[in-house]
Amino acid sequence: MEIGYKLAAEGFGPTELVRQAVRAEAAGFDFVEISDHFHPWLDNQGHSPFAWAVLGAIASETERIGLATGVTCPTVRYHPAVIAQAAATLALLSGGRFTLGVGSGERLNEHIVGAGFPVDVAGRHQLLREAVEIIRLLWRGGYRSYDGRYLKLSDARVFDLPDEPPLIAVAAGGRDAAELAAEVGDGLFATEPKPDLVAGYESAGGGGPRYAEVPMAWAPDAHTAARAALDTSRWALTGWKVMSELPNPVNFEAAATTVREEDILEKFACGPDPRRYLDIAQPFVDAGFDHLVMQNAGPDPDGFLDFYRAELDEPLRKLTPQAA
Numbered sequence: 445m446e447i448g449y450k451l452a453a454e455g456f457g458p459t460e461l462v463r464q465a466v467r468a469e470a471a472g473f474d475f476v477e478i479s480d481h482f483h484p485w486l487d488n489q490g491h492s493p494f495a496w497a498v499l500g501a502i503a504s505e506t507e508r509i510g511l512a513t514g515v516t517c518p519t520v521r522y523h524p525a526v527i528a529q530a531a532a533t534l535a536l537l538s539g540g541r542f543t544l545g546v547g548s549g550e551r552l553n554e555h556i557v558g559a560g561f562p563v564d565v566a567g568r569h570q571l572l573r574e575a576v577e578i579i580r581l582l583w584r585g586g587y588r589s590y591d592g593r594y595l596k597l598s599d600a601r602v603f604d605l606p607d608e609p610p611l612i613a614v615a616a617g618g619r620d621a622a623e624l625a626a627e628v629g630d631g632l633f634a635t636e637p638k639p640d641l642v643a644g645y646e647s648a649g650g651g652g653p654r655y656a657e658v659p660m661a662w663a664p665d666a667h668t669a670a671r672a673a674l675d676t677s678r679w680a681l682t683g684w685k686v687m688s689e690l691p692n693p694v695n696f697e698a699a700a701t702t703v704r705e706e707d708i709l710e711k712f713a714c715g716p717d718p719r720r721y722l723d724i725a726q727p728f729v730d731a732g733f734d735h736l737v738m739q740n741a742g743p744d745p746d747g748f749l750d751f752y753r754a755e756l757d758e759p760l761r762k763l764t765p766q767a768a
Contacts, residue, residue, distance in 0.1 A: 445729075445734055445735075445736065445760070445761045445763065446474040446475065446510075446653075446734065446735045446736075447472075447473055447474055447735075447736055447737075447738065447757065447760055447761065448473060448474060448475040448476060448477050448510075448512070448655070448735060448736065448737040448738065449464070449465075449468040449471075449473045449475075449476050449477070449737070449738055449740075449749075449752075450476075450477055450478075450479075450514065450657060450737050450738060450739040450740065451464060451465060451476050451477065451478040451479070451498070452479070452489075452739075452740075452741075453478050453479045453480075453481060453491065453492060453493055453495055453498065454479065454481060454484035454485055454486075454489040454491055454492055454676075455484070455489045455490070455491060455676060456491055456745075457491050457493060458493040458494075458497065458498045458501070461478065461493070461498050461502075462498060462501045462502050462505055464476075464745055464749075465502040465505070465506060465509065466502075466505050466506060467745075467746065467749050468509065468749060469506045469507070469508065469509040471749045471750075471752055471753040471757070472752075472753055472757045473509060473738075473752075474509065474510055474735075475509055475510030475511065475512055475541075475543070475735075476502065476509060476510070476511060476512070477512040477513070477514035477545065477655070477657075477737050478495045478498060478499060478511075478512070478513060478514060479495065479513075479514055479515075480495040480496075480513050480514075480515065480516040480517070480553075481495075481552070481553050482521060482552075482553040482556050483552050483553060483556070483692065483693055484693055485552070485677075485679040485680075485693060485696050486676060486678075486679060486693050486696055486697055486700075487693045487694065487697070488675065488676065489676050489693075495513060495516070496530050496534070499511050499513070499534055499538075499542070500533075500534060500537055503534060503537040503538040503539075503541070503542075504537065508541075509541070510541045510542070510543065511534065511538055511541050511542045511543070512542070512543040512544075512545050512613070512655075513543075513544060513545045513546075514545045514633065514655070514657070514737065515545035515546055515547040515613075515615045515633055516544065516545060516546050516547070517546070517547055517548065517549030517550070517553065517554055518546055518572075518575040518576075518579065519548070519549060519554075519568075519571040519572060519574075519575045519594075519595070520549060520554040520557060520559055520560075520561060520571075521549075521553060521554050521556065521557050523595070524574075524575035524576070524578040524579050524595065524597075525578060525582060525597055525600050525602075527544070527546075527575075527579060528578065528579040528582040528583060528602055529582075529602050531544045531579070531610050532582075532583065532602050532604060532605050532606060532609070532610075533604060534610075535606040535608075535609070535610045536604060536606050540606060540607075540608060542610045543610055543611045543612075543613055543631070543653075544579075544610045544611070544612045544613070545612075545613045545614075545615065545633050545655070546572065546575070546576065546612060546613070546614055546615065546629075547572070547614065547615030547633070548565075548568035548569060548571065548572045548615070548621070548688075549561070549568065549688070550687060550688045550689075550690075551688065551689055551690060551691050552687075552690060552691060552692065552693075552696075555691050565618075565620075566620075567594075569620065569621060569624055570593065570594060571594045571595065572614070572624065572628075573624060573627075573628055574590075574592040574593065574594055574595040575595060576612060576614070576628040576629065577590065577592070577628070578590050578592075578595060578597050579612070580609075580612075581597070582597075582600060582601070582602045583602065583605060583609040585601070585602075585605060586601060587599050587600065587601045588600055588601065611630040611631055611652065611653070612628075612629045612630050612631070613625075613629060613630065613631035613632060613633045613652070613653065613655055614628065614629035614631070614632065614633060615633040615634065615635075616632060616633070616634055616641050616644075616645070617634070617635075617636070617641075617684040618641075619640055619641070619644040620644075622640075622641045622642070622643075622644035622645040622648070622650075623644050623645070623647075623648040625645055625648075625650060626644075626645050626646070626647075626648035626649045626650030627648060627649070629650075629652070630652045630653075631650075631652035631653040631654065631655065631735075632645045632650060632652070632653075632654045632655065633655045633656075634654075634655070634656050634657075634733070635656065635657045635684075636656075636684075637656065637727035637728040637730070637731045637733070638731060639730070639731040639732060641731070642654055642731055642732030642733065643732075646732075653734060653735050654732060654733045654734050654735060655733065655735040655737060656728045656731070656733035656735070656736060656737065657737045657739045658713075658724060658725050658728055658736050658737060658738055658739060659673075659677075659680065659711055659712045659713070659724065659739055659741070660712055660713040660714070660721055660724060660738060660739060660740055660741070660742070660748075661673035661677075661708070661712050661713070661714045661715075661740060661741040661742040662714075662715070662716070662740055662742040662744065662747055662748035662751050663714070663715060663716075663742045663743055663744060663747070664715075664716055664747075665715055665716070666709065666714040666715030666716075666717075667705075667715075668715075668743065669712075669714035669715050669742045669743075670705045670708045670709050670712070670714045670715075671705060672741060672742050672743040673708045673712050673714065673741035673742065674703065674704075674705050674708050676741060677708075677712075677741040678700040678703040678707075678708070679696045679699070679700050680711075680741075681700070681703050681707055681708070681711060682696070682699050682700055682703075686699055712724070712741065713725075714742075716751070718751075718755040718756055718759065721756055721760075722756075722759055722760065722763065725760060725763060726763060726766065729763045729764065729765055729766075730765050730766055732765070736760065738752065738756075
């Protein structure tokens with residue numbers, strides 16, 4: 445079991461994110477994962493720095509901790525050739541510590557370049573498939589061209605390549621995407637403890653790492669933690685069909701008006717009790733995920749990192765799947 449720390453790029457500026465990553469390394473985390481957004485989910489989160497610049501700074505300020513995007517959409521806002529170059533550079537700067545997490549994206553971030561965002565999920569999956577094929581093609585070295593249904597590449601070469609290319613973990617919210625992850629990726633990335641995602645991934649031949657984000661909010665008491673999560677992270681309870689479709693933070697503000705503190709307490713581990721965190725993490729372990737990302741929505745990141753080191757690191761690593 446590997447344990448990661450989610451760098452909430454929508455909630456903190458770039459300097460603070462680098463500081464948290466350094467502290468996460470000291471606290472014993474195996475890797476940090478950063479969201480790659482143009483907009484925050486809600487305006488009151490207040491931030492959304494360029495994830496790739498933040499990761500480059502983290503690579504230079506840390507020694508052993510792994511780095512990952514969670515996740516990048518390499519199809520609309522970025523052309524996959526740009527991501528191939530960025531990921532290769534980051535792999536070199538980090539000494540091979542980088543994992544490229546990719547997904548089909550959210551309208552929230554992709555609509556901003558005015559190129560449109562596919563309405564149908566199948567089209568998004570095909571875009572992602574072509575993007576990963578382009579990335580892998582460029583990582584083989586030399587000048588490369590590609591003529592796909594959606595994406596094209598013309599006589600391009602990435603000059604600075606690592607000896608070993610980064611792993612590619614593909615995000616999935618349903619079985620079709622999980623099978624795509626097995627077909628084109630090296631690992632699976634998810635945000636829900638769905639056993640069918642891992643089953644679909646493995647049945648399609650996937651055998652790599654399986655990442656999942658575990659929702660939590662640390663504070664000295666559960667009420668304070670839940671109120672903080674409600675203030676900044678209530679969007680997470682709207683469901684993936686909503687999260688992938690709305691174009692701006694104001695839309696998420698409207699969509700999440702019915703989320704209550706009780707809903708947060710049901711879905712998130714809130715407060716100071718380590719047992720509650722293990723209870724929330726267990727379904728992800730039961731579903732077959734082996735890389736758990738601690739996604740803290742509480743008001744005190746340093747308090748959470750201290751809590752993790754003292755109370756969670758060892759028992760989380762001891763979790764094993766329980767019989768149904």
